Amino acid sequence: xxxxxxxxxxxxxxxxxxxxxxxxxxxxxxxxxxxxxxxxxxxxxxxxxxxxxxxxxxxxxxxxxxxxxxxxxxxxxxxxxxxxxxxxxxxxxxxxxxxxxxxxxxxxxxxxxxxxxxxxxxxxxxxxxxxxxxxxxxxxxxxxxxxxxxxxxxxxxxxxxxxxxxxxxxxxxxxxxxxxxxxxxxxxxxxxxxxxxxxxxxxxxxxxxxxxxxxxxxxxxxxxxxxxxxxxxxxxxxxxxxxxxxxxxxxxxxxxxxxxxxxxxxxxxxxxxxxxxxxxxxxxxxxxxxxxxxxxxxxxxxxxxxxxxxxxxxxxxxxxxxxxxxxxxxxxxxxxxxxxxxxxxxxxxxxxxxxxxxxxxxxxxxxxxxxxxxxxxxxxxxxxxxxxxxxxxxxxxxxxxxxxxxxxxxxxxxxxxxxxxxxxxxxxxxxxxxxxxxxxxxxxxxxxxxxxxxxxxxxxxxxxxxxxxxxxxxxxxxxxxxxxxxxxxxxxxxxxxxxxxxxxxxxxxxxxxxxxxxxxxxxxxxxxxxxxxxxxxxxxxxxxxxxxxxxxxxxxxxxxxxxxxxxxxxxxxxxxxxxxxxxxxxxxxxxxxxxxxxxxxxxxxxxxxxxxxxxxxxxxxxxxxxxxxxxxxxxxxxxxxxxxxxxxxxxxxxxxxxxxxxxxxxxxxxxxxxxxxxxxxxxxxxxxxxxxxxxxxxxxxxxxxxxxxxxxxxxxxxxxxxxxxxxxxxxxxxxxxxxxxxxxxxxxxxxxxxxxxxxxxxxxxxxxxxxxxxxxxxxxxxxxxxxxxxxxxxxxxxxxxxxxxxxxxxxxxxxxxxxxxxxxxxxxxxxxxxxxxxxxxxxxxxxxxxxxxxxxxxxxxxxxxxxxxxxxxxxxxxxxxxxxxxxxxxxxxxxxxxxxxxxxxxxxxxxxxxxxxxxxxxxxxxxxxxxxxxxxxxxxxxxxxxxxxxx
Numbered sequence: 001x002x003x004x005x006x007x008x009x010x011x012x013x014x015x016x017x018x019x020x021x022x023x024x025x026x027x028x029x030x031x032x033x034x035x036x037x038x039x040x041x042x043x044x045x046x047x048x049x050x051x052x053x054x055x056x057x058x059x060x061x062x063x064x065x066x067x068x069x070x071x072x073x074x075x076x077x078x079x080x081x082x083x084x085x086x087x088x089x090x091x092x093x094x095x096x097x098x099x100x101x102x103x104x105x106x107x108x109x110x111x112x113x114x115x116x117x118x119x120x121x122x123x124x125x126x127x128x129x130x131x132x133x134x135x136x137x138x139x140x141x142x143x144x145x146x147x148x149x150x151x152x153x154x155x156x157x158x159x160x161x162x163x164x165x166x167x168x169x170x171x172x173x174x175x176x177x178x179x180x181x182x183x184x185x186x187x188x189x190x191x192x193x194x195x196x197x198x199x200x201x202x203x204x205x206x207x208x209x210x211x212x213x214x215x216x217x218x219x220x221x222x223x224x225x226x227x228x229x230x231x232x233x234x235x236x237x238x239x240x241x242x243x244x245x246x247x248x249x250x251x252x253x254x255x256x257x258x259x260x261x262x263x264x265x266x267x268x269x270x271x272x273x274x275x276x277x278x279x280x281x282x283x284x285x286x287x288x289x290x291x292x293x294x295x296x297x298x299x300x301x302x303x304x305x306x307x308x309x310x311x312x313x314x315x316x317x318x319x320x321x322x323x324x325x326x327x328x329x330x331x332x333x334x335x336x337x338x339x340x341x342x343x344x345x346x347x348x349x350x351x352x353x354x355x356x357x358x359x360x361x362x363x364x365x366x367x368x369x370x371x372x373x374x375x376x377x378x379x380x381x382x383x384x385x386x387x388x389x390x391x392x393x394x395x396x397x398x399x400x401x402x403x404x405x406x407x408x409x410x411x412x413x414x415x416x417x418x419x420x421x422x423x424x425x426x427x428x429x430x431x432x433x434x435x436x437x438x439x440x441x442x443x444x445x446x447x448x449x450x451x452x453x454x455x456x457x458x459x460x461x462x463x464x465x466x467x468x469x470x471x472x473x474x475x476x477x478x479x480x481x482x483x484x485x486x487x488x489x490x491x492x493x494x495x496x497x498x499x500x501x502x503x504x505x506x507x508x509x510x511x512x513x514x515x516x517x518x519x520x521x522x523x524x525x526x527x528x529x530x531x532x533x534x535x536x537x538x539x540x541x542x543x544x545x546x547x548x549x550x551x552x553x554x555x556x557x558x559x560x561x562x563x564x565x566x567x568x569x570x571x572x573x574x575x576x577x578x579x580x581x582x583x584x585x586x587x588x589x590x591x592x593x594x595x596x597x598x599x600x601x602x603x604x605x606x607x608x609x610x611x612x613x614x615x616x617x618x619x620x621x622x623x624x625x626x627x628x629x630x631x632x633x634x635x636x637x638x639x640x641x642x643x644x645x646x647x648x649x650x651x652x653x654x655x656x657x658x659x660x661x662x663x664x665x666x667x668x669x670x671x672x673x674x675x676x677x678x679x680x681x682x683x684x685x686x687x688x689x690x691x692x693x694x695x696x697x698x699x700x701x702x703x704x705x706x707x708x709x710x711x712x713x714x715x716x717x718x719x720x721x722x723x724x725x726x727x728x729x730x731x732x733x734x735x736x737x738x739x740x741x742x743x744x745x746x747x748x749x750x751x752x753x754x755x756x757x758x759x760x761x762x763x764x765x766x767x768x769x770x771x772x773x774x775x776x777x778x779x780x781x782x783x784x785x786x787x788x789x790x791x792x793x794x795x796x797x798x799x800x801x802x803x804x805x806x807x808x809x810x811x812x813x814x815x816x817x818x819x820x821x822x823x824x825x826x827x828x829x830x831x832x833x834x835x836x837x838x839x840x841x842x843x844x845x846x847x848x849x850x851x852x853x854x855x856x857x858x859x860x861x862x863x864x865x866x867x868x869x870x871x872x873x874x875x876x877x878x879x880x881x882x883x884x885x886x887x888x889x890x891x892x893x894x895x896x897x898x899x900x901x902x903x904x905x906x907x908x909x910x911x912x913x914x915x916x917x918x919x920x921x922x923x924x925x926x927x928x929x930x931x932x933x934x935x936x937x938x939x940x941x942x943x944x945x946x947x948x949x950x951x
Contacts, residue, residue, distance in 0.1 A: 015088060034188045034245045035216035036223040038722040042188040043243055048172035050190060050241075052156030061170035061627045064340070070254055078085055081136055085128035093919065095121075151710075154446075154761045156241070159448050161454065163946065171244050178239045178444065179328050179485065182711070183229045186251040186710045187242035189213045193483040194238035198227055202252060207480070208236045209680075222252065238485045239444065266813035271353060277743075292758050308552055324744055329602035330801030334735040342718040343728040344702065350714040352739065353697050354732025356734070358605060359677040361668060364612040364619065365555075366701060367682055367722040368626050369588040373461035375439075377585040378542035379545045380431045381525045381538065388465060404498070430529055433471060435582040439561045440466035442495050442510040460554065461586050462512075467730040482567035484574065488613065491517045494575055496567045502579075503531055504563020509574055511560045515546045515583060518558030519869040522580040532577055545583060550617035590625045596626040597726035605813035606729060607677075611657040611665055621657040626722075629655045636660035639667060647671045665691040678817050680725065682717075683709050726810075734805030736815075737881060742800040743821050745877045746793055749870045752837030753785060760842050767846065771855055779845055781915050782861045791901050792870040795894035800874060802890050806881035825880075829941060834872065835935035841865055844930035846924065857923065860906070860916040867902045869934055871895045876938040 024443075034042055041527040042051055053061070102117050123864070135643035153166040156174040168174065175187055183197070189211055194206040202222070215227050222230075229235070229242050248254055292745045334351040338344075347349055365371055378386040439462035445455030453460045469611040482496035494514025500508035503569055511518060525534045542558075549818055560578035567574075598608050612619050616633040623630035633656045639647060651671045665681065665739075669691050672679045689712035692698030695775070700713035701720040710716050717724050760779030764771070815823075820831075844865050849858035874895060875885050886892070905911060907918050919927075 009920055014576075016897050032245070033218040034186075035220060036229045037188065038215055039188060039190050039213050039227075039243075041251070043190070046172040046243055046245065048174065048243055050156075050350045051159040052172060052174040053170070053172050053336060054158045055278050058157060058168070058170055058173065061172060062168055065170055065247055065250075069165040069167050069310060073683050078132075078136060082128070085132050092106070102541075111318065113451040129841075151184070154181075156172035161516075163454070169244055169247060171247060173244045174241055175244060176239075176241050176446070177229065177235045179235055179237050180709070181235050183233050183235065183921075185231045185244045186246040186253075187229050187244045189227050189229060189239070189242045189851060192238065194239040194485050195235060196237040196242040197233050198236050199223065199230065199233045199373055202230055202233055211240060220556070237487065238483075257565070260762050270583060276428045281747075288754065288758075302721045307824045311835055324747075326797045327739060328781055329798065330735060330738055330742075332803060333729060337735075337890075338715075338728055338731055341727045341731065342702075342721070342724045344716040344718055346714055346716070346840065350697060351735050353678075353714070353731055354680070354728050354819065355731050355734075355736035356678045356815055357680045357732070358817075359602065359609070359611045359672050359679045360725060360729075361611050361665070361672070361679060361681045361695075362722060362725070363616055363682050363684065364610055365588060365718075366621055366703065368590060368594050368610065368622060369456050369718060369723075370589060370591050371703070373457045373555070373588050375461050375584050376587050377549065378432060378435060379542075380435065380578060380583070381526050381542075381582055382431065383541060385545070386432060388468075431582070432524060432816050433469070434500075434526065434561075434884055435469050435559055435584065435598055436462075436466040436469050437501065438510050438558070438561060438583055438806060439463075440502075442473060442493060442512045444493075458557070458586065462557075462584065465584065481914050482509075482574070484571050486513070492575065494571075496565050496574070498560055500563075501525060502527065502561060502563070502581075504561075504579075506563070507565050507567060509562040509578075511562070511564035511575055511578055513558055515542065515556055515558035518560050518578070519543075519580065520562050522641045524576040524578070525580040534580055536741075542580070547617060549583065549585040550586075550615055551621065552587075553618060553621035554587055555614065555618060556583055556585050558583055570610070590622060591723065593723045594721075595625070597723040599727070600726050602843075604729070604733075604810040607655070609655045609657065609668075611652075611668060613660060614658055616656075616658040619656050623656045632656070633658050636664040638846070640665045644671065644674075648675060651675070662688050664693060666694065669695055678816060679812065680729075682711070682725070684720075730810050733809045733814075734803075735760070736821075737806065737809070738801050738803045740821050740823075740826055741803065741877050741881075742797040744799055744826050744829055745800060745870075745873060747875060748833035748877075749792060749837070750789070751834030752779075753788070753866065754842065755834055755838035756845075756866070757785075758779065759838060760845065760862075763842065763846070768849060771849070778859075779842070780859055780862055781864075784859070784914050784916060787905065787914060788863065788866055788870070791898040792867060795897055796874045796891065798870060799888060799891040799894035803878065803881075803888050804885065806883055808882070824947075825945050827879075828945055828949070829877075830939040832945075833876075836934055836941070837866070837869060840930045840934040840937070843933075844926055848926055851926075852923075856917055857919075858917065860919060861923050861926055864902070864906070864917055864919060864923075865930050868899070868927065869896055869931070872935070873938070876935075876942065877940045879939075 032045070037045070038150060076820040099117075102114070150161045151166050153169050154161060154163050154176040155169065156176065156406060159163075161176055163745045166182075169184045171185075173185075174190065174734040175184060176561040177183060177195075189195070190213060191540055191913050192212050195211040197211050209223070209226065210230060211226055213227060227238065228245070230253065231247075231251040245256075246252075293772060331349065335345045338351065338354075338367045348768040362368065373390055380386065414628075418628055442457070443459045443462055445453045445459045445463045447453055450893045453463060455463075480495050480497060482494075484490075484494040486493035490513070492511060494509055496509050498508075500510065502508075511521070519534075519539060524531050525538055526532075538877045546556050546558075559581040562576075562578050565574060601608050610619060610623050610628055614622075620633050621628040632654045634650060634654045635659065639657065639660065640648075642650060644667075647667060648671045648886050651668055652675060657668060660668070662683075665683070665688065669679055673696070680697040680699055681691050682699045682701070683689070683692045688700075690707050692700060692709060692714075693712040697715060698713040699715045699717060700709040702710065703720045708739060715728065728766070734778045756779060764779060841862055845858050845862040852858060875892060878885075904915050905914060906916065909919060
């Protein structure tokens with residue numbers, strides 16, 4: 001169930017929650033105080049069990065209750081989309097022009113321009129339908145993206161654990177939740193281990209609340225119902241299993257959604273920029289019309305009728321009708337392209353933002369590396385290093401911060417002189433068996449019904465290592481007497497079990513985590529089946545081994561146990577006085593293609609920084625392998641000790657940050673943004689959400705990332721691969737190039753048309769006073785201009801939006817942070833082409849008028865020249881990007897279609913409606929002759945701009 005549109009309501013939800021609950025009966029929800037029922041009573045009432053529902057029953061209940069999703073928001077209906085095509089300021093200006101055509105009939109001796117007005121309105125309708133089709137396609141593309149972003153839920157079905165779409169969760173399902181999971185439905189807790197939930201979206205309380213299986217009072221307020229997890233909230237710590245009591249609109253969130261309705265979407269900076277551009281064009285057109293009207297009326301004594309006709313024609317000439325539709329569709333197509341490259345974009349404008357990124361802050365595991373952990377080496381306290389075949393662990397399904405994925409690794413360097421044993425038999429090596437068994441049992445990995453494991457890849461690797469050694473590490477939560485989950489602050493995890501195959505009495509606390517954290521809590525060590533004192537010499541030996549493992553780019557975890565543990569002790573006591581068992585080292589090789597992708601980013605002026613929870617040595621080893629400069633490595637502790645000014649200097653000089661916590665990432669991000677960088681940041685954990693939300697482009701991991709991280713991000717990488725980030729930046733740059741192309745194309749053509757109308761009217765009155773005065777003549781009629789804009793601004797501009805990326809897209813620096821679509825080069829091109837189009841167009845018009853003596857013939861020649869010149873302009877606008885004329889077949893087809901439509905207009909009876917005539921070979925020769933100076937001007941402008949505005 002997609003709850004993101006509701007998150008922004010914040011406190012409003014909290015203020016209305018009580019009122020919604022009072023209307024529960026009216027909404028049809030079953031009024032059962034689930035929070036007050038004993039868990040077994042809740043299961044019995046729902047006709048379920050701790051093993052969950054079987055498949056057939058879940059299907060029946062899905063049919064009965066419907067999908068677990070909020071009622072469809074009203075969204076943008078097709079009718080609203082259609083109406084919106086006729087309400088923009090530029091379109092309203094054209095309606096005003098049509099009105100002026102009719103208003104001419106109010107003047108003495110004049111007839112209303114019914115034909116002109118009708119044609120303007122007809123073409124406006126056609127352009128509106130064209131825009132509607134593009135916007136509708138964009139909405140459909142976004143709907144498909146949202147559908148793909150629907151999260152999964154983990155449930156017990158028939159006793160086995162499986163992942164299902166959250167929309168298929170039904171009452172009676174037993175959901176399995178861990179840190180980072182979004183709660184898919186209202187659910188009564190059955191079991192919980194140090195579970196805390198963020199309910200701020202529902203209650204307004206910003207502090208996570210404790211959750212447990214014990215019932216609470218029936219009249220408890222919503223915020224005090226600690227035995228129930230609510231849809232739309234998030235588990236931020238621990239784990240829980242809960243039976244679903246309500247889904248979809250029957251949940252607390254559903255009641256609120258029913259009252260509040262659809263959330264308004266915040267406009268992005270790029271959307272604001274495009275909207276501002278449209279308004280500026282409209283204001284500029286009105287100002288220009290008023291200026292030209294004043295000049296004509298007071299300086300040239302032009303007939304007022306001609307002034308009105310010029311106003312109508314200028315309005316038609318200046319409006320780029322296709323701009324909004326083409327921008328929207330281009331961004332939507334870009335989102336589709338990125339999705340095909342495994343980058344799921346959560347709103348359209350992010351496509352453009354990707355092209356502006358000049359700094360990437362990336363984590364290591366799964367992004368730069370394969371996230372395919374394999375335990376390859378173990379070290380035992382009797383100073384033996386054991387080489388293991390290990391069990392490889394594919395990424396699996398992310399389980400949040402559980403395990404020790406950010407905690408485990410090395411700290412210092414030394415050479416190991418340990419003896420080495422290859423492929424031992426754990427049955428004959430109790431010390432190795434105890435080490436591997438501890439890793440498998442102090443572990444939150446779950447086995448799905450298909451035999452795959454769900455969990456952190458590091459933990460999956462530990463389970464596989466034990467399994468490959470023939471050990472059965474039980475991880476049944478019901479067998480645990482106590483659990484203290486892993487957090488990025490603690491850097492360790494503990495469980496208490498009844499018994500463990502090592503010296504000492506039960507219960508036994510099993511602990512794993514970052515080696516330095518584990519060793520610091522140990523005072524004893526297991527050697528040759530005996531518990532001995534952990535001397536300073538042995539501590540140094542552990543540190544040296546950790547450093548040696550790290551030099552080989554191994555991720556390292558330490559393991560320990562405490563016999564005779566009291567499950568009721570506090571966390572600190574439980575995890576003190578431990579017996580050290582040894583180390584396990586895991587390899588996570590760099591992904592194929594990452595080194596090349598990093599090099600491409602550096603060539604493109606995009607700096608790459610690694611920020612990882614790994615130790616400095618491991619971080620440095622991987623950084624060097626993938627091509628990141630690792631001469632300087634700064635730790636999270638050092639970041640915390642710096643003030644903002646010092647950190648600002650450090651981030652400019654450092655490309656590797658190690659042992660960083662999420663709060664350190666936020667500080668690094670802000671320092672880079674304060675330095676003027678546009679930053680893309682990756683993250684996967686619950687605590688990464690603030691950094692992802694504040695980044696210019698937040699990038700979450702789709703495979704191992706938590707739902708919290710994905711909800712806070714702009715982009716979700718479906719393959720967790722840094723190469724995809726490189727590809728997304730390249731696509732973003734290409735898409736922005738395309739937007740700039742068709743903006744240049746549309747505005748340069750419209751600028752030329754405005755100059756043609758204004759100067760042509762003034763020059764015509766001076767050079768051919770008899771013709772222009774007698775017929776209140778214009779060089780081109782309003783309806784002809786509107787047709788011109790329809791055939792040249794529609795399909796060709798749209799096809800420009802589908803242009804391929806230029807070959808140098810990743811060999812030029814990013815555009816400045818504050819640079820918009822209209823940079824200096826684009827403005828110079830618009831004005832230069834506008835002047836060239838005016839000069840050549842008016843030249844061929846007056847030549848045709850002087851040779852033929854027929855104003856209609858001259859108007860038709862100018863009309864045809866403008867159509868063909870603007871179609872040819874689609875290729876010249878691409879010269880800046882060094883694209884072959886044949887590289888975009890869609891553009892060739894669009895140009896051919898537009899030219900064909902123009903020929904249909906010229907050589908059919910439709911020509912009479914537009915006041916044009918068929919052209920003969922002579923007139924076509926005049927049109928062709930005008931192309932020589934126009935093409936020369938285009939090439940000269942490209943050459944000049946390349947030198948004036950070289951990047």
